[in-house]
Amino acid sequence: MMAIKAGEQGWGVGPVRHGTMRDRNLALVLDQIVRHQRITRARLAEMTGFTKTTVSNLLAVLVDAGLVREGGILYEGERRGRPGTAVSVHGAGAAGLGLEINVDYLAACVVDLARRVRYRHVVAADHRGRPPEAVVESLARLAEEALGSASHQGLSVAGATVALPGLLDRERGFLRRAPNLGWSDVPVQKLLQEGLPELRLAVEYDNEANLAALGELWFGAGAQLGDFVHVSGEIGIGAGIVVGGNVFRGAHGFAGELGHIVVEPGGARCGCGARGCLEQMAGQEAILRAAGLDAVAVTSAASAGGSIAALVDRLAKGDDRARSAVRRAGKALGATLAAVVNLFDPDAIVLGGIFSPLAPWAKPSIEKALAKGAGTLRDVLPPLVVSELAGGAAVLGAAGSVASRVTADPALLLEE
Amino acid sequence: MMAIKAGEQGWGVGPVRHGTMRDRNLALVLDQIVRHQRITRARLAEMTGFTKTTVSNLLAVLVDAGLVREGGILYEGERRGRPGTAVSVHGAGAAGLGLEINVDYLAACVVDLARRVRYRHVVAADHRGRPPEAVVESLARLAEEALGSASHQGLSVAGATVALPGLLDRERGFLRRAPNLGWSDVPVQKLLQEGLPELRLAVEYDNEANLAALGELWFGAGAQLGDFVHVSGEIGIGAGIVVGGNVFRGAHGFAGELGHIVVEPGGARCGCGARGCLEQMAGQEAILRAAGLDAVAVTSAASAGGSIAALVDRLAKGDDRARSAVRRAGKALGATLAAVVNLFDPDAIVLGGIFSPLAPWAKPSIEKALAKGAGTLRDVLPPLVVSELAGGAAVLGAAGSVASRVTADPALLLEE
Numbered sequence: 001m002m003a004i005k006a007g008e009q010g011w012g013v014g015p016v017r018h019g020t021m022r023d024r025n026l027a028l029v030l031d032q033i034v035r036h037q038r039i040t041r042a043r044l045a046e047m048t049g050f051t052k053t054t055v056s057n058l059l060a061v062l063v064d065a066g067l068v069r070e071g072g073i074l075y076e077g078e079r080r081g082r083p084g085t086a087v088s089v090h091g092a093g094a095a096g097l098g099l100e101i102n103v104d105y106l107a108a109c110v111v112d113l114a115r116r117v118r119y120r121h122v123v124a125a126d127h128r129g130r131p132p133e134a135v136v137e138s139l140a141r142l143a144e145e146a147l148g149s150a151s152h153q154g155l156s157v158a159g160a161t162v163a164l165p166g167l168l169d170r171e172r173g174f175l176r177r178a179p180n181l182g183w184s185d186v187p188v189q190k191l192l193q194e195g196l197p198e199l200r201l202a203v204e205y206d207n208e209a210n211l212a213a214l215g216e217l218w219f220g221a222g223a224q225l226g227d228f229v230h231v232s233g234e235i236g237i238g239a240g241i242v243v244g245g246n247v248f249r250g251a252h253g254f255a256g257e258l259g260h261i262v263v264e265p266g267g268a269r270c271g272c273g274a275r276g277c278l279e280q281m282a283g284q285e286a287i288l289r290a291a292g293l294d295a296v297a298v299t300s301a302a303s304a305g306g307s308i309a310a311l312v313d314r315l316a317k318g319d320d321r322a323r324s325a326v327r328r329a330g331k332a333l334g335a336t337l338a339a340v341v342n343l344f345d346p347d348a349i350v351l352g353g354i355f356s357p358l359a360p361w362a363k364p365s366i367e368k369a370l371a372k373g374a375g376t377l378r379d380v381l382p383p384l385v386v387s388e389l390a391g392g393a394a395v396l397g398a399a400g401s402v403a404s405r406v407t408a409d410p411a412l413l414l415e416e
Numbered sequence: 417m418m419a420i421k422a423g424e425q426g427w428g429v430g431p432v433r434h435g436t437m438r439d440r441n442l443a444l445v446l447d448q449i450v451r452h453q454r455i456t457r458a459r460l461a462e463m464t465g466f467t468k469t470t471v472s473n474l475l476a477v478l479v480d481a482g483l484v485r486e487g488g489i490l491y492e493g494e495r496r497g498r499p500g501t502a503v504s505v506h507g508a509g510a511a512g513l514g515l516e517i518n519v520d521y522l523a524a525c526v527v528d529l530a531r532r533v534r535y536r537h538v539v540a541a542d543h544r545g546r547p548p549e550a551v552v553e554s555l556a557r558l559a560e561e562a563l564g565s566a567s568h569q570g571l572s573v574a575g576a577t578v579a580l581p582g583l584l585d586r587e588r589g590f591l592r593r594a595p596n597l598g599w600s601d602v603p604v605q606k607l608l609q610e611g612l613p614e615l616r617l618a619v620e621y622d623n624e625a626n627l628a629a630l631g632e633l634w635f636g637a638g639a640q641l642g643d644f645v646h647v648s649g650e651i652g653i654g655a656g657i658v659v660g661g662n663v664f665r666g667a668h669g670f671a672g673e674l675g676h677i678v679v680e681p682g683g684a685r686c687g688c689g690a691r692g693c694l695e696q697m698a699g700q701e702a703i704l705r706a707a708g709l710d711a712v713a714v715t716s717a718a719s720a721g722g723s724i725a726a727l728v729d730r731l732a733k734g735d736d737r738a739r740s741a742v743r744r745a746g747k748a749l750g751a752t753l754a755a756v757v758n759l760f761d762p763d764a765i766v767l768g769g770i771f772s773p774l775a776p777w778a779k780p781s782i783e784k785a786l787a788k789g790a791g792t793l794r795d796v797l798p799p800l801v802v803s804e805l806a807g808g809a810a811v812l813g814a815a816g817s818v819a820s821r822v823t824a825d826p827a828l829l830l831e832e
Contacts, residue, residue, distance in 0.1 A: 167793055177793050227667040239759070243664075250761025251643040254794065257758040262751065262789045274754075274791030335678065338690075339755050342673040343655070345666025373678045375690030377583055377593050378670065 022058075023411035025050065029058045030410050033068055033089055037114065040074050040084030059087060065414055066156065067093040067113065067406070089114045094413060095150055096402025097160035097199070099139055100208060100395040103127055103180045103235040106139055107163075107392070108146040111399035112155060113406060115218055119149045120392070124306065132175075132186045136195040143196055158406055158413060159201030161398040162192055163208040165236055167254050170205075179271030180236045201405065201412060208232065208394040209256055210247045213240020215397030216350050218404075220389045226347035228382075229340055231258065231333070233353035234391065235284045241344060259283065261339065263332045281332035284308065284354050290325035308354050315361045326358055330365030337366065338373025341382060348382045356390035438474075439827035441466065445474045446826050449484055449505055453530065456490050456500030475503060481830050482572070483509040483529065483822070505530045510829060511566055512818025513576040513615070515555055516624060516811040519543055519596045519651040522555055523579075523808070524562040527815035528571060529822060531634055535565045536808070540722065548591075548602045552611040559612055574822055574829060575617030577814040578608055579624040581652050583670050586621075595687030596652045617821065617828060624648065624810040625672055626663045629656020631813030632766050634820075636805045642763030644798075645756055647674065647749070649769035650807065651700045657760060675699065677755065679748045697748035700724065700770050706741035724770050731777045742774055746781030753782065754789025757798060764798045772806035 025048075032047045033039055039047075045055045062068040067090055074086035091112040100107040104126050110119040121142060127135050143160065150157050166178025173189030192203045213230035216222040222230070222242065230240040237259030241248040249255050259279040260272045267276025268286075280286055288294070288307055291314065314322040337349055351359055351366070363384060374381055387393060406413060441464075448463045449455055455463075461471045478484040483506055490502035507528040516523040520542050526535040537558060543551050559576065566573045582594025589605030608619050629646035632638040638646070638658065646656040653675030657664040665671050675695040676688045683692025684702075696702055704710070704723055707730065730738040753765055767775055767782070779800060790797055803809060822829060 176795070179793070241759075248659075251763040251798075252761055252794075255759060255761040257761075257793065260758050260791060260793060261755045265751070270791065272791035272793045274789055277791070335681070339677045340759065342676050343657075343671060343756065343759055345668055345671040345673075347667040373690060375676060375686065375688035375693070377595070377673065377676060377688045378668075379592070382667075 020411075022061075023409065025054070026058055026061060026410045027408055029055065030062060030067065030089075030407055033062075033087055034114065034407050038072075038074055038086045038088045041087065042084050044087065061414070062410060065093070065410065066090055067410055067413065069093075091116065092154045092156060094158040094403070094406045095155040096399040096406070097143060097146055097150070097157050098163070098211075098395040098397070098399025098402070099143055099146075099160055099196075100163040100211075100398060101127065101135055101139060102163075102165050102208060102394075105391075106135075106142050107395040108139075108142045109392075109395045109399045110146050110150045110155065110157065111396065111403055113403050115400055115403055117219070117396065117399075118153055118155060119146055120395075121146065122392075122395075127181055129182050132183055132188070132191060133195070136191050140195050140197065147197060157199060159199050159402045160196060160203050161211070161401045162196075162203065162205040163211040163394040163398045164188065164205055165208045165234070165238070167257075168205065168207055170253055177272075182271075201402070204401070204405075206398070206401070207238065207240075207253070207256075208234075209238025209240045209258075210249070211240070211395075211397035211401065212238075212352055212389075212393035213242050213247060213350075213397065214401060214404075215389055215393035215395070216240075216352060216387055217242055217245070217397075218400040219396045220387055220393060221350065221385050225350070225385065227344075228348040228350055228385075229256075229337075229344060229346045230350040230352050230387070230393070231337075231355060232391075232394065233282065233284065233333075233351075233355045237279050237283055237333075237353075239340070241346075258336060258340070261336050263335055278332055278336050282329035287311065287325050287329045287354075287358075290328060291319075291322040292325075293322075308357055312357050315358070323361060326361045327365045329358075330362035331369045333362070334366040334369025334371075335373050337370045341370070341374050341378075346382050348385050350385045350387050352387040352389065352393050353391050356387045359386040436827075438477075439825065441470070442474055442477060442826045443824055445471065446478055446483065446505075446823055449478075449503055450530065450823050454488075454490055454502045454504045457503065458500050460503065477830065478826060481509070481826065482506055483826055483829065485509075507532065508570045508572060510574040510819070510822045511571040512815040512822075513559060513562055513566070513573050514579070514627075514811040514813070514815025514818070515559055515562075515576055515612075516579040516627075516814060517543065517551055517555055518579075518581050518624060518810075522551075522558050523811040524555075524558045525808075525811045525815050526562050526566045526571065526573065527812065527819055529819050531816055531819055533635070533812065533815075534569055534571060535562055536811075537562065538808075538811075543597055545598050548599055548604070548607055549611070552607050556611050556613065563613060573615060575615050575818045576612060576619050577627070577817045578612075578619065578621040579627040579810040579814045580604065580621055581624045581650070581654070583673070584621065584623055586669055593688075598687075617818070620817070620821075622814070622817070623654065623656075623669070623672075624650075625654025625656045625674075626665070627656070627811075627813035627817065628654075628768055628805075628809035629658050629663060629766075629813065630817060630820075631805055631809035631811070632656075632768060632803055633658055633661070633813075634816040635812045636803055636809060637766065637801050641766070641801065643760075644764040644766055644801075645672075645753075645760060645762045646766040646768050646803070646809070647753075647771060648807075648810065649698065649700065649749075649767075649771045653695050653699055653749075653769075655756070657762075674752060674756070677752050679751055694748055694752050698745035703727065703741050703745045703770075703774075706744060707735075707738040708741075709738075724773055728773050731774070739777060742777045743781045745774075746778035747785045749778070750782040750785025750787075751789050753786045757786070757790050757794075762798050764801050766801045766803050768803040768805065768809050769807050772803045775802040 239256040239258035264276030270277035628648040655672040655674035680692035686693035
């Protein structure tokens with residue numbers, strides 16, 4: 001095999017991803033079908049550069065695998081008057097199960113191959129200090145319910161991805177640290193493999209901030225934004241950095257730890273060991289405390305997000321203490337985002353998680369602190385876009401990444 | 417043409433870089449020759465997957481173009497006893513001219529296709545407030561001298577790259593802002609094209625921090641480091657971020673503006689419009705001022721780096737004021753690098769520019785502040801590697817990038 005280093009100005013010859021040429025070609029054809037939703041064979045041949053015979057042979061494999069189906073007549077645009085048989089993704093062919101363990105809730109959702117959301121469920125629960133085994137057991141029950149609903153809808157769930165709030169060592173299969181859960185060195189791959197229902201594809205897992213950014217890319221505003229940084233604020237604060245449609249992960253997969261950037265040297269001690277981290281100023285608990293809301297009591301009394309709903313209620317009523325708490329958090333977040341802009345130079349910043357419902361009150365102070373910290377080097381600063389997915393982005397990204405795995409390599413589902 | 421989006425887990429089908437298949441294959445063969453320095457045809461066929469006939473045809477083109485030459489017998493390793501004729505890069509075939517405009521000096525160097533340094537020259541000069549046209553005129557004289565020396569050595573210089581200390585809009589061909597030079601919206605592409613001696617390839621230019629990182633990658637410690645962040649401290653402070661052997665540039669090419677991260681909110685006003693930027697605490701002038709050395713006087717009296725040499729002299733003699741100035745700068749830099757580690761998660765950090773000669777005194781305080789700011793999330797922090805290239809990295813990177821352009825697409829030199 002060749003071992004060619006990527007050149008400075010381009011990606012050079014990339015890594016070989018697919019076992020055989022046929023596997024790669026199946027992926028190219030399926031990718032076009034997913035993009036177009038409905039497309040004719042003639043147009044598929046045009047888009048991929050394959051002959052019509054090759055397209056037909058590849059389609060036959062995809063139809064056999066249940067991933068694609070044919071039917072209906074399609075007129076392709078005005079300039080191409082000739083009708084053809086439509087090829088489309090078989091929604092029920094392969095669905096993805098997204099799961100999420102977060103500090104104060106669990107979530108599950110099912111997304112089909114056309115990335116339509118078919119099921120969603122969120123359960124509030126305080127996981128701080130609970131053993132990982134017990135939490136995975138609760139997650140398994142949520143997964144069973146989701147699979148039951150999928151099966152009821154005639155969906156074939158191919159695999160699952162789990163979103164986790166911590167630093168992951170995916171090479172060793174360990175969660176290295178989740179300061180807000182109080183977890184360290186958890187053999188998370190083994191726990192998930194053994195604890196969750198078995199599916200055709202092996203269970204995968206990823207950092208919740210990364211998956212939230214992908215959720216925004218696939219189900220939210222992300223596709224229009226170019227390179228963006230997605231801020232996922234929950235009890236912890238993380239950033240998912242999307243560059244060229246991919247998540248930027250760093251050398252060890254620990255990139256985007258926005259919440260542990262120090263904004264107040266010598267400030268409050270953080271679970272990460274440092275002092276004055278952004279999380280201590282702008283994380284959910286810090287904001288609720290400053291606003292005079294007892295976080296734990298509200299969380300356990302209501303559904304996930306209940307405490308934020310209570311805060312939003314006070315904000316809407318003009319409560320001074322609540323407003324000043326949110327302004328203070330916004331100022332700290334904006335100052336940190338100035339560093340993000342100086343280092344990453346994104347096209348846009350997405351305010352996700354709790355910063356989405358808090359945006360009407362937080363955004364002005366975030367913008368002001370960002371502008372102050374970024375100076376006048378740039379003609380324009382990246383816009384702050386408010387996520388419509390809020391806290392739901394990570395579990396959507398998790399489910400979507402299963403669909404993505406299948407689209408990128410449909411041969412994964414042909415083995416049986 | 418296909419328009420395939422890169423998949424989440426891989427690079428998918430990359431952009432087509434070369435005009436024809438032959439052009440691409442020429443690049444693959446030349447790349448292998450550059451990597452191996454000396455290699456046989458048989459091994460070239462093995463490494464590229466081409467037949468020996470194809471290899472011979474491609475070699476004939478490269479030899480004709482003067483980029484490659486054959487000669488001498490090579491025994492390829494112990495297991496392959498059979499000798500073959502060696503193919504190697506023709507050092508004189510195509511050289512690159514590197515040029516640099518910085519705040520208080522100009523530099524030029526020539527590097528051959530095998531990335532051997534054949535010429536270097538640095539001239540101290542204070543460019544603050546001088547018109548860009550006049551500075552480019554001085555640079556042209558330096559370039560002429562470099563080309564004279566190259567020609568004297570029998571080298572054919574194919575192109576030039578210029579390192580510039582500012583934010584570049586390479587699409588429009590403008591230098592957007594160079595706060596330390598006091599330049600804004602300079603039509604730098606036009607100025608350089610018209611002002612510099614004409615070569616076979618068009619003149620290119622890049623941010624000095626990016627080129628310093630590439631200089632470190634190609635001529636310094638970088639090749640061993642994986643993904644790294646190179647800190648180039650001069651009057652301004654920048655970072656070049658190397659990910660997978662490429663410079664990370666951001667959405668508009670403005671990534672890595674380390675010097676304008678705020679470390680002391682409300683601190684000294686910076687040329688960028690913000691207050692308390694890292695440059696105001698750890699830039700060359702800030703350190704010299706704090707150390708009691710009058711920056712401008714020393715600079716104009718001595719060669720570039722003369723003021724830093726004077727500082728090093730005082731540090732070596734145990735001067736308290738100098739030592740505390742450097743410790744203070746190190747603390748600010750270390751705190752900023754903690755944010756870099758949290759966001760980028762690099763394998764290593766390289767201390768370049770003035771931080772290289774200052775490292776014996778600055779490194780302990782940089783390390784301490786980095787550890788304090790980064791907390792205990794990670795098992796190990798990226799090591800701080802001291803650059804041996806110091807301030808010379810950017811101009812080396814500039815010259816090397818010409819060699820890189822030729823290696824990535826030798827067909828560029830076949831047109832004539």
